Amino acid sequence: MIDAGHGGHxxxxxxxxxxxxxxxxxxVALRLGKIIEQRLPGADVVFTRSDDTFVPLEERTNIANQAKADLFISIHANSSRDHAARGIETYYLNLKGSAEAMEVAARENATAQGGVHELQDLVMRIARTEKIDESKELAEDIQDSLARRIQKSSKPVKNRGVRKAPFVVLIGADMPSILTEISFLSNPADEQMLKKPEQRQKVAEGLYQGVASYLESMNSVTMNLPAKPGAGHPAPIAVEQSRNQN
Structure with missing residues (x-):
């Protein structure tokens, strides 16, 4: 499931x-979807939105859950009052985070109905998910691949690392889920760079490589698990494609 941040009004x-x-x-979301379809023929790519439509934050993970998605990738661009701030960072869901991370979450949660202030409900919903560790691993793979890909640009972008924060759009996901901030639009140089199709393609390529790395690592774990009685190990490609059905 690929989630293009914001939309509509x-x-x-x-x-x-x-x-x-x-x-x-x-x-960037549409570019990523196209790359996945080309390189993982068995994958069924689904978008929370494929045009300029407003989709409430609370509905986005519901869409992913209903589609029985294997992964949830939410794509955003960062902003700061300090126009010199730049770089990429990737988040996974957690109630605790740095002051800076909480500020980013507050901005991205601005359109939520109720938002992160309903902490008791948030705690209960987070406690029910078993995907926090997997989400952290996915975030690390995506951040690493995205940083390495964008570092090849004429003006390298700072790797700000993996962080945790209470993003409403990630709450309730039944699958590993992350939110990535692909650069700072508030930075004049980054904005100009992100206007270029080739830079957007590099971002999409970096995101894909992160997804591919995560699937490969999960495939490796699956292949090393003890087989059930009477069952053989599935072929690596079949495992990767079955994990990527949505």
Missing amino acids: DTGTIGPTGLMEKDLCLD
Whole structure:
């Protein structure tokens, strides 16, 4: 499941010369989906939105759960009052986070109905999920691959690492889920770079490589588990494709 952040009347952050987060995220999401379909023929790629439509935060993981998605990738662009701030970072769900991470979550949660203030309900819902560790691993793979891919740009982007924060869009997901901030739109140089199709393609490639690395590691774990009586080990490609049905 690929989730392009914001959409419709929710523009997200807007760069100094007018690039909207919602448009950037959608373009990168569609590019990522195309790459997955080309390189993982057995994959069924589903989007929370494929056009300029507003989808409430609370509905996005519901869409993923109903589709029985294997992974949930939410794509966003960052913003800061410090226009010199730049870099990429990837998040997984957790109530605890740094002050800076909580500020990012508050901005991305702005359109939520109730948001992160209903902490008791949040705690209960997070406690029910068994996917926090898997989400952290997915976040690490995506952050690493994305950073290495974008570092090849003419103007390398800072690797800000993996972080944790209470993003509403990740709450209730039945699958490993992450939110990635692919750069700072508030940074004039980054905004100009993200206007270029080739840079967006590099971002999509980095995201794909992260997903592929995660699937490969999960496939390795599966192959090393004891086989059930009378059952043989599935072929590696079959395992990867079956994990990537949605």
